Each structure stands twice: as structure tokens, then as C-alpha cells.
Amino acid sequence: MRTTIYKETLEGRIVAIKTPRQLEPEPDIELIDHFLTEASTSLVMNHDNMVKLYGCCLETFIPILVYEFLSIGGLFQCLHDDVASSKCIKWGDRLRVATDIAYALSYMHNALLKPVVHRDVRSLSVLLDDSLRGKLANFGYSMSITPGETPQRFPVEGTPGYIDPDVETQEVTDKCDVYSFGVFVLELLTKRQPLEMARCGADLVDVFVSAVERNCMMGMIDNEVLEQASRDEIQRVAQLALLCVA
Structure with a gap:
């Protein structure tokens, strides 16, 4: 979605203000x-591993959202951009963030009167606080579901590379989020x-599963992970991811 985030100070508190990139004169x-x-989704949820919404301005054509400010910023940038060491x-930290996001999704799926499906779990939807704890954000595609009822049908939303192929x-x-979480891991x-691979006609899940079947999974693991994690740890986390996408 076409959005911009501003860092501002309101009433002595640093906040993040999320707006459309252009406040179009026509809605x-x-x-x-x-x-x-x-x-509306953020207002009904309250969990330590979810970004807190402080308020919403409805005086513009498109609402402006005011969130807590997280100094480290997005997980995507920490993983993929050329950033300082x-x-x-x-x-x-990666293990802890994965656990944090799992807690947030478990809350959404199990702790509310009506479960909420996020529908856009990815590294760009995860922010980090000063302690490198993960917080789930970006609830614009979220949807409430009713347990026991036939699943509702809606147009496919989310990010290519993370979307459950069964969502066709x-x-x-909630399985939509479980699959995306597996891709995230x-x-x-x-x-x-995953998105860049999808744009090139590849799929991270397919490539990884193929590597496992050919017994060359370790060749896909990030060098920093290989240096810091034991082989057993990597295999256990990989198995968890494969269970999620199965």
C-alpha cells in the first residue's frame, strides 16, 4: 500500500504517524x-508483540494513524539492507523475533472472541524495539473469522512469495498466517x-524443499547463521518452518 511513516512528537511522546503517500483530493x-x-483491527487488540495504535485522525479523506515509535525500525531493513553492524x-535475535511474532499470531488466532487472520505476515510487517523484540504491524488486510463456520471467500491479498498457494x-x-509464518522463518x-524471488519466477519454499530433498539444505543458510548456530539448531528451526508451509 502507498504509505509514508513520519516520526513526530505529540504531547511530549515520540510517535510514528502513518499516512498515504499523497492525501488525494478525491477519495x-x-x-x-x-x-x-x-x-479498527488494532483498536480491538492488545499484545506486547503487536505495535500499539495510539489514535486515528478521521478529518482527512484517508485516515491518518498514530502508532508507538520503535527506534530500531523494520526487521526487513536489518536483514536485507546495508546497515551498520x-x-x-x-x-x-532472529530466533527471539520469530518467537515474538508466533506469540502475536497465537493471540490473534486464539485469544479473541472472533479470531483475526493477519494475511500479510512478512519481514516488512515486523518492527523492532530497543531490545530487538519483534512487534507485528500492518493490519490493513486483517480479517475476523468465525470458528466452525465455512471459511469466507475473499480476493487474495498479501505479498507474493509469502501467500499460501491454497488461498487460490x-x-x-488461520492457516494462511501459518504458511506465511513458515516462509518468514x-x-x-x-x-x-521471498518477494524478489517471486518476481523472478522462483519460490523460496519450493527452492528450500528441493534443497532438503537433495540433502544440500545447509548451502541455503545465511553465512551469519552458519557461524552463530549449531547444525542441530538450524535443522530444528528449518523443520518448524517446513511444518508451517506443509
């Missing part, structure tokens, strides 16, 4: 719906970008 219905969904995310049925269930292990 963009899709963008309005995306921001309203994000605001102090911002590089180590193996232990257009049925939204593979991204942490390999430091490969």
Missing part, C-alpha cells in the same frame, strides 16, 4: 478501506527475499 475507496481496517540482527480457493483461515534462516 481512494480501496485505500480508505485499508486504513480503516488497520485502525550495530543494527545487523544476529541468530539469537479464496478461503480465509525461512527468510530468517536464509536471508533470501
Whole structure:
């Protein structure tokens, strides 16, 4: 979605303000719906591993959202951008962030009266605080579901490379997030970008599964992980990811 994040100070507190890249004079219905969904979803949830929404301005054509400010910023940048060594995310940090996001998804799927499916789990939807704890963000595609009822059918949303291939049925269930989480864990292990691979006609899951079948999985693991993690740790985390995408 076309958004910009500003760092501002409101009432003595540093916040992150999320706006459309352009406040168009004519309403963009899709963008309005995306921001309203994000605001309404964030307001009904409260978990330490989710970015907190402080407020929402409805006086513009498209709502403006005010979130807590997280100084480290996005996980994607720490993984994939050329950043200072102090911002590089180590193996232990990656494990902790994966656990944090798993807790957030478990809360969304199990702790609410009506479970919520995120539908866009990826490294770009994860922010980091000063302690490198992971917080889930970007709830614009989120959707409530009713357990026991036939899954609702909606147009496929999310990011190529992370989307459950079974979602071609257009049925939204918590399994959509489980699959995306598995891809996210593979991204942490390999430091490969699922979206960029998808744009080139490849799929991280397919490539990784093929490597496992050919007994050359370790050749896909990020060098920093190979230096910091034991072979047993890597294999156990990889097995968890494969269970999620199965």
C-alpha cells in the first residue's frame, strides 16, 4: 500500500504517524478501506508483540494513524539492507523475533472472541524495539473469522512469495498466517527475499524443499547463521518452518 511513516512528537511522546503517500483530493475507496481496517483491527487488540495504535485522525479523506515509535525500525531493513553492524540482527535475535511474532499470531488466532487472520505476515510487517523484540504491524488486510463456520471467500491479498498457494480457493483461515509464518522463518534462516524471488519466477519454499530433498539444505543458510548456530539448531528451526508451509 502507498504509505509514508513520519516520526513526530505529540504531547511530549515520540510517535510514528502513518499516512498515504499523497492525501488525494478525491477519495481512494480501496485505500480508505485499508486504513480503516488497520485502525479498527488494532483498536480491538492488545499484545506486547503487536505495535500499539495510539489514535486515528478521521478529518482527512484517508485516515491518518498514530502508532508507538520503535527506534530500531523494520526487521526487513536489518536483514536485507546495508546497515551498520550495530543494527545487523544476529541468530539469537532472529530466533527471539520469530518467537515474538508466533506469540502475536497465537493471540490473534486464539485469544479473541472472533479470531483475526493477519494475511500479510512478512519481514516488512515486523518492527523492532530497543531490545530487538519483534512487534507485528500492518493490519490493513486483517480479517475476523468465525470458528466452525465455512471459511469466507475473499480476493487474495498479501505479498507474493509469502501467500499460501491454497488461498487460490479464496478461503480465509488461520492457516494462511501459518504458511506465511513458515516462509518468514525461512527468510530468517536464509536471508533470501521471498518477494524478489517471486518476481523472478522462483519460490523460496519450493527452492528450500528441493534443497532438503537433495540433502544440500545447509548451502541455503545465511553465512551469519552458519557461524552463530549449531547444525542441530538450524535443522530444528528449518523443520518448524517446513511444518508451517506443509
